[in-house]
Amino acid sequence: MLGTEDVKDYLNNSLRELRLPTVKACYEQQAHRARKESLSYERYLAELVELECQERLHRRIERFLRDSRLPLEKDLNSFEMKRLPSRVAANVNALLDGSFLGRAENVLAFGNPGSGKTHLLCAIGQELIYKGYRVRFTPCSLLVQELLLAKQNLRLPRTLKKLSKYDALIIDDIGYVEQNREEMEVLFILLADRYERGSVMITSNLPFSKWERIFKDPMTTAAAIDRLVHHSIILEMNLPSYRLEQSKKSKKH
Known part of the structure; x- marks a missing residue:
């Protein structure tokens, strides 16, 4: 013993x-x-x-x-939910449980620069991680460079597979930086690859009516929008610039 x-x-x-x-x-x-x-x-x-x-x-x-590469300072505690229109706030509260990920639904946040789009999606992304989901944040400009390099090195399928492990892919500021046709082609390939298989969460200053600037031709633009909108929650954040408001407040003091 x-x-x-x-x-x-x-x-x-x-x-x-x-x-x-x-x-x-x-x-x-x-x-x-x-x-x-x-x-x-x-x-x-x-x-x-x-x-x-x-x-x-x-x-x-x-x-x-x-x-995730999320900027962790952009969380819900530091986001002023009261600035949001009631409909947007209701959508945000519904997103926090993560059930939309199981349905491979997308989240599309539109609004003026400084309206809080990036902060809001990053905050939602963190909450999703706390619930056990995998999230990846990337500025659109860096993402297309990553995809383009993978394509040039004949590793695009491998890179797409690596990105597919994330329940949500947050693509920040699509259309903010002018991209060439080849860069937009690889972005379209990514969106098509995730269609009905994994959620994308996108921020953009451009309404859909101006997305031909992004994808360069009407057919590709229509196909990209169709895939994104088919299963999506749209957050219209046409709010005054939060940064500008804070700047004005600081000057008063």
Whole structure:
């Protein structure tokens, strides 16, 4: 029969091999509490398992946040929801549960520069990560360069597959920087690849009526808009510039 120290050594080695670091770190303290409070074996085991699950969830969320490339300062706590029209605010609240991701629906945020489009989608993205979803944020200009380089190196299918692991892809400021036809072709390929398979969340200063500037010809423009709008939630954020408002307030003080 194993002695007390032998049992500890066996448990420590076994838990390390099973990759249960939280159970390994906590089982002695929890056992002491279980004896003190006369907890059943099942309750003791359940609490250990719960601690392990909580720690794994915490580590997974931290990993997802790092991987997302989101500007973490743009969260819901720092966003003034009261600035939003009531209809937009209602849509935002509905988006926070993440159910739209399961339906591969898109989120399209339109509005003037400084209206808070990027901040809002980044904040939603963070909330989705806290619920266990994978999100990737990228400015449109950097995304098309990444896709174009992949195409030139004959790695575009591999890059698309890598991006497909994200439940939501936030593409910021589409149409803000003028792109050439080749760059817009790879962007269209990405949108077509994610159609009904994965959500995209897009911000743009340009209404759909001006998207021919982005995709360069009417047919591609119509096809891109059709894929985005078919399953989508549109957030119209025609608000005064938040940055301009803050600047005026600071000057008054």
